[in-house]
Amino acid sequence: MRGNDVFGIVFSNTNDESLSEMTNLRTMGSIPFGGRYRLIDFPLSSMVNASISKVGIITKSNYQSLMDHVGTGKPWDLSRKNDGLFLLPPFNLGNQGVYSSRFEALNGAMNFINQCDEKYVILADSDLVANVDYHKLLEFHKEKNADITFVSADNCLPPHNGMLQLSFEADDDGRVTDAEMISDEQARKLDKSAISIYVMERYMLIRLINEGYAKEETLFKKVAIADKFNKLRIYTYKHRGFCKHIDSLESYFDTNMQLLSYTNRKDLFNEARPVYTKSKDSMPTRYGLENTAKNLLAADGCDIEGEVENCIIFRNVTVSKGAKVKNCIIMHNTFIGENAELENAILDKDVVIKPNQRLIGADSYPIYIGKKTII
Amino acid sequence: MKRTECLAMLLAGGQGSRLGLLTKNVAKPAVPYGGKYRIIDFPLSNCVNSGIYTVGVLTQYQPLELNEYIGNGNAWDLDRANGGVHILSPYQQIEGTEWYKNTANAIYQNINFIDRYNPEYVAVLSGDHIYKMDYDKMLQYHKDNDAVCTIAVMKVPWEEAPRFGILNTKDDNEIYEFQEKPAEPKSNNASMGVYIFSWEELRKYLIDDEADPNSKHDFGGDIIPKMLGDGKKLMAYDFDGYWKDVGTIDSLWEANLDLINPNVDLDLSDTSWKIYSNSPIAPPHFMDKNAEVQNSIVTEGAYIGGEVESSVIFSNVEIEDGALVVDSVIMPGAKIKKGAKVLYSIVAQDAVIEEDAQIGECPENLEPGTWGVSVVGPKTVIEKGQKVPAGETIGIKEGK
Numbered sequence: 001m002r003g004n005d006v007f008g009i010v011f012s013n014t015n016d017e018s019l020s021e022m023t024n025l026r027t028m029g030s031i032p033f034g035g036r037y038r039l040i041d042f043p044l045s046s047m048v049n050a051s052i053s054k055v056g057i058i059t060k061s062n063y064q065s066l067m068d069h070v071g072t073g074k075p076w077d078l079s080r081k082n083d084g085l086f087l088l089p090p091f092n093l094g095n096q097g098v099y100s101s102r103f104e105a106l107n108g109a110m111n112f113i114n115q116c117d118e119k120y121v122i123l124a125d126s127d128l129v130a131n132v133d134y135h136k137l138l139e140f141h142k143e144k145n146a147d148i149t150f151v152s153a154d155n156c157l158p159p160h161n162g163m164l165q166l167s168f169e170a171d172d173d174g175r176v177t178d179a180e181m182i183s184d185e186q187a188r189k190l191d192k193s194a195i196s197i198y199v200m201e202r203y204m205l206i207r208l209i210n211e212g213y214a215k216e217e218t219l220f221k222k223v224a225i226a227d228k229f230n231k232l233r234i235y236t237y238k239h240r241g242f243c244k245h246i247d248s249l250e251s252y253f254d255t256n257m258q259l260l261s262y263t264n265r266k267d268l269f270n271e272a273r274p275v276y277t278k279s280k281d282s283m284p285t286r287y288g289l290e291n292t293a294k295n296l297l298a299a300d301g302c303d304i305e306g307e308v309e310n311c312i313i314f315r316n317v318t319v320s321k322g323a324k325v326k327n328c329i330i331m332h333n334t335f336i337g338e339n340a341e342l343e344n345a346i347l348d349k350d351v352v353i354k355p356n357q358r359l360i361g362a363d364s365y366p367i368y369i370g371k372k373t374i375i
Numbered sequence: 376m377k378r379t380e381c382l383a384m385l386l387a388g389g390q391g392s393r394l395g396l397l398t399k400n401v402a403k404p405a406v407p408y409g410g411k412y413r414i415i416d417f418p419l420s421n422c423v424n425s426g427i428y429t430v431g432v433l434t435q436y437q438p439l440e441l442n443e444y445i446g447n448g449n450a451w452d453l454d455r456a457n458g459g460v461h462i463l464s465p466y467q468q469i470e471g472t473e474w475y476k477n478t479a480n481a482i483y484q485n486i487n488f489i490d491r492y493n494p495e496y497v498a499v500l501s502g503d504h505i506y507k508m509d510y511d512k513m514l515q516y517h518k519d520n521d522a523v524c525t526i527a528v529m530k531v532p533w534e535e536a537p538r539f540g541i542l543n544t545k546d547d548n549e550i551y552e553f554q555e556k557p558a559e560p561k562s563n564n565a566s567m568g569v570y571i572f573s574w575e576e577l578r579k580y581l582i583d584d585e586a587d588p589n590s591k592h593d594f595g596g597d598i599i600p601k602m603l604g605d606g607k608k609l610m611a612y613d614f615d616g617y618w619k620d621v622g623t624i625d626s627l628w629e630a631n632l633d634l635i636n637p638n639v640d641l642d643l644s645d646t647s648w649k650i651y652s653n654s655p656i657a658p659p660h661f662m663d664k665n666a667e668v669q670n671s672i673v674t675e676g677a678y679i680g681g682e683v684e685s686s687v688i689f690s691n692v693e694i695e696d697g698a699l700v701v702d703s704v705i706m707p708g709a710k711i712k713k714g715a716k717v718l719y720s721i722v723a724q725d726a727v728i729e730e731d732a733q734i735g736e737c738p739e740n741l742e743p744g745t746w747g748v749s750v751v752g753p754k755t756v757i758e759k760g761q762k763v764p765a766g767e768t769i770g771i772k773e774g775k
Contacts, residue, residue, distance in 0.1 A: 035659030
């Protein structure tokens with residue numbers, strides 16, 4: 001007996017190129033987000049919150065940080081004797097090295113997919129910041145007797161990555177009546193967009209993989225939706241909550257900053273569907289005697305003595321006396337020296353800003369300081 | 376089974392009656408401390424950091440929350456194939472059922488558990504002290520001195536010595552006398568309630584002690600004096616770091632505020648001696664636009680809209696815009712509404728302080744000698760505008 005009849009597949013390297021500054025060292029899934037999370041925490045937690053107890057993570061490159069983060073899957077309750085977490089590194093690619101399309105990636109995971117005996121599968125990307133209710137998605141899929149259901153959302157721009165995107169029409173019931181592939185530029189002008197979260201039966205996924213792989217297709221959306229809407233029952237489930245793609249440094253910055261809004265936080269960190277992540281046992285954050293901290297989201301283990309405003313601060317960050325930090329994202333273990341001044345910047349992990357340094361980015365384009373930089 | 380060199384027995388059954396409402400439904404070791412910890416995190420983390428991976432936790436009073444908190448020990452890395460953490464509650468035996476009568480009797484009742492691991496040494500620890508200590512160094516000291524028992528001691532101010540168990544030692548630190556709460560102490564070496572015994576010897580003494588109808592079955596009162604009487608070698612192990620028994624409301628309040636006192640030697644940010652905890656996953660804490668937080672510690676899930684000064688803010692606490700919190704300890708899930716003031720107080724888990732209520736008072740506004748820490752019990756709601764005077768405890772006393 002198991003809780004339900006679904007397994008999950010998460011793609012950890014979704015659109016890595018679009019955020020190359022940060023994915024030089026890691027996968028999209030392991031990009032730090034929101035003070036204590038990694039992007040993959042969102043799809044993983046959504047799966048676990050829907051009682052899915054078997055999840056495969058498809059990896060391509062730079063996945064050491066991802067493996068560090070997910071480990072055996074314990075924080076998500078996925079460290080199990082039966083089922084649990086499966087890391088699926090590139091496999092069976094001959095001399096190609098790494099895969100270049102989603103179908104190649106899925107084909108490499110065929111062994112895993114074939115061995116699963118669950119009826120349904122949910123696929124999700126890791127470039128999306130949203131707390132989607134997969135349980136409702138699944139119920140919707142079954143209720144509509146759909147062949148394939150994908151998630152869609154209003155006010156969620158599709159990724160700006162130069163790839164074709166799906167444009168679709170659906171009736172009031174959610175059934176897709178028309179679909180075509182259009183440029184991402186055009187798709188970003190539409191009022192609704194398709195999100196790369198799919199639910200279907202396992203045999204359907206195998207069918208799609210075989211078809212896409214044989215025809216050397218690259219876009220899953222095209223093969224699964226645009227080419228099929230007039231042959232299959234394709235439905236779309238509307239997610240009504242916070243929903244943003246991370247597709248550039250600017251969108252990474254903006255999406256983080258949107259967590260400074262109460263409503264966005266309440267929606268994303270929904271108490272009924274918590275977002276799980278690895279815990280590091282840092283002590284609580286200490287605020288000093290002469291600090292001013294306003295409009296700030298901060299993790300544990302920080303030492304705040306200076307002035308901090310409109311910031312997202314990760315674990316174990318030090319902001320020394322007299323330092324002024326405004327509109328910044330500061331990742332783990334970064335040190336900001338006395339009287340340093342920072343504005344509109346993203347500081348990756350383990351950065352050291354020496355005293356009295358000044359770094360000011362533009363409002364529209366934050367400066368990015370790479371991991372372990374000393375300035 | 377692989378032999379365990381040193382096993383730890385953690386005494387966690389105490390009621391902690393002097394903590395009043397705070398221990399109405401939980402055992403004292405499970406009382407929240409320091410923003411994200413429980414008191415028991417300290418001895419458990421000390422064990423793991425000292426390389427002791429087999430720990431028995433003896434529970435008796437209100438064990439539900441403590442048992443749930445410890446779980447399989449994963450948070451402390453104590454979910455192990457060999458050893459790990461074990462909850463040891465009193466159980467029925469062929470001779471009948473008995474509660475743990477006292478400290479020595481609690482260990483006596485678990486001789487079978489200890490024998491399964493066949494250890495050379497057994498550390499007996501209290502589950503209700505805040506300190507960081509390397510038990511391995513103490514074990515080394517115990518071995519070097521070829522002692523039967525080693526007891527950790529620390530110097531306390533002479534005027535406080537009568538509140539402690541005092542160990543009088545010779546120049547080489549060998550103990551010649553134990554005085555329980557002496558009116559006229561001969562030394563100020565107070566026992567910290569941390570013992571290391573050679574198991575073979577302790578085992579014999581526990582069995583003899585159990586058979587003695589005049590014994591109260593207490594380590595300090597019976598076992599140690601008996602060993603001294605028999606001329607066994609007992610050593611005092613000096614400890615000079617931070618150590619606090621959080622047995623009273625005042626000491627619990629102080630121990631929390633010690634975390635933000637720069638003159639107190641208790642650093643929980645030291646990564647070489649981490650204190651682990653089983654903390655619920657919550658988003659980072661948020662400081663709103665009007666928040667002002669000085670000299671305080673704040674942890675995950677908290678929301679700060681108002682003013683906070685010299686306080687310890689636990690997970691998922693909400694302090695609204697216009698509220699004021701000074702020198703206080705606000706435990707998980709408590710809510711402080713607009714215009715409310717919390718001064719020199721402890722607000723327990725999930726309590727709600729409604730608008731414009733006031734809890735406690737600053738000592739400088741009171742006649743000398745009349746001030747005390749105020750306490751709002753778990754899940755208690757303080758009505759709008761209500762005042763809780765300094766030193767008073769208010770809470771739901773009846774039922775569960």
